[in-house]
Amino acid sequence: MRHLVIDLENESPVYIQIMDQLRARVGDATLPPGSPLPSVRQLASELEVNPNTVAKAYMLLEREGILRTLSRRGTFVAESADASAARGVDRRLEEAVGRLLAEIAHLGVDDREVLEALRRSLGAKQPRTPSGDEER
Amino acid sequence: MRHLVIDLENESPVYIQIMDQLRARVGDATLPPGSPLPSVRQLASELEVNPNTVAKAYMLLEREGILRTLSRRGTFVAESADASAARGVDRRLEEAVGRLLAEIAHLGVDDREVLEALRRSLGAKQPRTPSGDEER
Amino acid sequence: MRHLVIDLENESPVYIQIMDQLRARVGDATLPPGSPLPSVRQLASELEVNPNTVAKAYMLLEREGILRTLSRRGTFVAESADASAARGVDRRLEEAVGRLLAEIAHLGVDDREVLEALRRSLGAKQPRTPSGDEER
Amino acid sequence: MRHLVIDLENESPVYIQIMDQLRARVGDATLPPGSPLPSVRQLASELEVNPNTVAKAYMLLEREGILRTLSRRGTFVAESADASAARGVDRRLEEAVGRLLAEIAHLGVDDREVLEALRRSLGAKQPRTPSGDEER
DNA sequence: GTGGTCTAGACCACT
DNA sequence: GTGGTCTAGACCACC
Numbered sequence: 267m268r269h270l271v272i273d274l275e276n277e278s279p280v281y282i283q284i285m286d287q288l289r290a291r292v293g294d295a296t297l298p299p300g301s302p303l304p305s306v307r308q309l310a311s312e313l314e315v316n317p318n319t320v321a322k323a324y325m326l327l328e329r330e331g332i333l334r335t336l337s338r339r340g341t342f343v344a345e346s347a348d349a350s351a352a353r354g355v356d357r358r359l360e361e362a363v364g365r366l367l368a369e370i371a372h373l374g375v376d377d378r379e380v381l382e383a384l385r386r387s388l389g390a391k392q393p394r395t396p397s398g399d400e401e402r
Numbered sequence: 403m404r405h406l407v408i409d410l411e412n413e414s415p416v417y418i419q420i421m422d423q424l425r426a427r428v429g430d431a432t433l434p435p436g437s438p439l440p441s442v443r444q445l446a447s448e449l450e451v452n453p454n455t456v457a458k459a460y461m462l463l464e465r466e467g468i469l470r471t472l473s474r475r476g477t478f479v480a481e482s483a484d485a486s487a488a489r490g491v492d493r494r495l496e497e498a499v500g501r502l503l504a505e506i507a508h509l510g511v512d513d514r515e516v517l518e519a520l521r522r523s524l525g526a527k528q529p530r531t532p533s534g535d536e537e538r
Numbered sequence: 539m540r541h542l543v544i545d546l547e548n549e550s551p552v553y554i555q556i557m558d559q560l561r562a563r564v565g566d567a568t569l570p571p572g573s574p575l576p577s578v579r580q581l582a583s584e585l586e587v588n589p590n591t592v593a594k595a596y597m598l599l600e601r602e603g604i605l606r607t608l609s610r611r612g613t614f615v616a617e618s619a620d621a622s623a624a625r626g627v628d629r630r631l632e633e634a635v636g637r638l639l640a641e642i643a644h645l646g647v648d649d650r651e652v653l654e655a656l657r658r659s660l661g662a663k664q665p666r667t668p669s670g671d672e673e674r
Numbered sequence: 675m676r677h678l679v680i681d682l683e684n685e686s687p688v689y690i691q692i693m694d695q696l697r698a699r700v701g702d703a704t705l706p707p708g709s710p711l712p713s714v715r716q717l718a719s720e721l722e723v724n725p726n727t728v729a730k731a732y733m734l735l736e737r738e739g740i741l742r743t744l745s746r747r748g749t750f751v752a753e754s755a756d757a758s759a760a761r762g763v764d765r766r767l768e769e770a771v772g773r774l775l776a777e778i779a780h781l782g783v784d785d786r787e788v789l790e791a792l793r794r795s796l797g798a799k800q801p802r803t804p805s806g807d808e809e810r
Numbered sequence: 811g812t813g814g815t816c817t818a819g820a821c822c823a824c825t
Numbered sequence: 826g827t828g829g830t831c832t833a834g835a836c837c838a839c840c
Contacts, residue, residue: 276504277745279839283508290510316840355509359516363523366502368412372419373491374426377524380495384520387499388513415815441827452817457828465737473549474824474827548776551824555780562782588825627781631788635795638774640684644691645763646698649796652767656792659771660785687830713812724832729813746812746839 272313280315284323286358292332292343292351299348303333303341330354404432408449416451420459422494428468428479428487435484439469439477466490544585552587556595558630564604564615564623571620575605575613602626676704680721688723692731694766700740700751700759707756711741711749738762 270287272280291297303309306324310317324341327333332351334344370380406423408416427433439445442460446453460477463469468487470480480486506516542559544552563569575581578596582589596613599605604623606616642652678695680688699705711717714732718725732749735741740759742752752758778788 271508273504273507274747275744276507277501278505278508281839286506286508287510290508294510319840355511358509359506359511359519360523362502362505363516363519365413365505366498366520367523367527369414369498369501370422370495371409371412372407372414372422372426373494374423374430375491375495377527380499380524381517381520383495383499384502384517387496387503388516391503391513417815443827454818455816458815460828462737465734471828472547473829475546476827543780545776545779548779549773550777550780553824558778558780559782562780566782591825594824627783630781631778631783631791632795634774634777635788635791637685637777638770638792639795639799641686641770641773642694642767643681643684644679644686644694644698645766646695646702647763647767649799652771652796653789653792655767655771656774656789659768659775660788689830715812726833727831729815730830732813743813745814748812 270309270313272315280313281319281323281326284309284313284320285327286355288323288327289330289332289351289354289358292347293355295348297343299343299345301343303343305340406445406449408451416449417455417459417462420445420449420456421463422491424459424463425468425487425490425494428483429491431484433479435479435481437479439479441476542581542585544587552585552591553595553598556581556585556592557599558627560595560599561602561604561623561626561630564619565627567620569615571615571617573615575615577612678717678721680723688721689727689731689734692717692721692728693735694763696731696735697740697759697762697766700755701763703756705751707751707753709751711751713748 270284272283274280276283278286288297288303292299297303303324304312306317306320310320313320324333324335328335328341330350331344332347332354333341334347335341367380406420408419410416412419414422424433424439428435433439439460440448442453442457446456449456460469460471464471464477464480466486468480468483468490469477470483471477502516542556544555546552548555550558560569560575569575575596576584578589578592582592585592596605596607600607600613602622603616604619604626605613607613638652678692680691682688684691686694696705696711700707705711711732712720714725714729718728721728732741732743736743736749736752738758740752740755740762741749742755743749774788
């Protein structure tokens, strides 16, 4: 499995970041149904986070029907997980947008300004030059 | 001063809600430079929050240069506060959008989807159009 | 008596400002021993402050031996007040310097820097143009 | 981290003393960027003050850009904090001198006397003889 | 264990 | 009555 990227500076809790990334990979079929996942300990050591954190992410994804843990055999992407994963991604996006709106509710800015600010910030997210050369 | 509206259910801390609303009113000149603000205790009792919470909001707005507090005489909108207030509102909006982007960074959704989700959520927020013509 | 100047923005309490100015005038003989002072009510209304504030200043200056209140006849500069007034001015200056030193004790700046900062600030205090015309 | 020294008798508020000392250590690189600070609770118990007092100091230093707090991971000296810390020390010194000048504005003493009083007070502050190294 | 937020209540100096 | 400071203690989410 390609490495997940954990950003400890990000204010999203680590277990949420793990869940989001796994959901994304299941949703876009990078991790097709049936694929094995790294063990809790192994992923934890790769990401340099506490095993409890990984275990929590796996446990919650299992509740969402995206993973399936077979005891003593490991954790796998559930059959027909892709649909719920995609739905999960959408829900997460909507929740995040909802949080944004709640946060700025008191700011007295109108809708146009919000969209404009988002467009600006999306534009500023280095547009990933087609030539491919990353800075540094 | 027209009442502030505090939503205890909102996940933004109360002192942040107070700051945002005061910044907005200073920024749009509802509260012009020199205006007196309600005393800490008075606003606290109106909003039914602890005086310390209001005091924290006032103290931080003073550090931002938006309020000016004359010890034992009360708290006032600082002269030339409107500019910093408006700047402050913009910065808050940008920060919130930045947080949104950080939150969804791992979701694997593309920019178009994010804008679409925001538009949808803004639309769902009672459209407030008297004539009915949406901007956007 | 030439008007006292009260600065409500100054963080020194009003009664202290009154005391300081009266002490200065007694010390430099602008108000020689025996001179009558305005009544509490009259000075309070001139300065637009609470009569209690003026009364407190008079009371404390009486304790210092600088004023003398003759009941029903008013308040006067005490005989031989000038010496104690001058001493009082010196003491106030030393106290203020002591407070400065206490305030900056934790700043980790050396003595030279403190003197330099004071010199700079004294220099910045508009040098009172010899031509005499005040700006505005 | 070497211990901070809090003087409860000093009229500077405790949280200001904490801020000043941390600013000084960041400014002179005793606490280089990236260094972890003691946790709020730990420093509070060392200094024998309330954790809220320490939290307030950390929070304000974060708003100044000197500290950076990673939620639930601890508080650290911000990258590129040293410059702002040094600037902060200078500003604090200037403010304190400004307060001195405001305090003595009514005293009618001339600039020479003020400088003289400061020199005297600095001299009285154990002269830090290089030979007789105190530092107790 | 970490920091963040909030409440309640106290004391202070000053008006 | 005003604001400023501090304490004590609570609850939260997260690690």
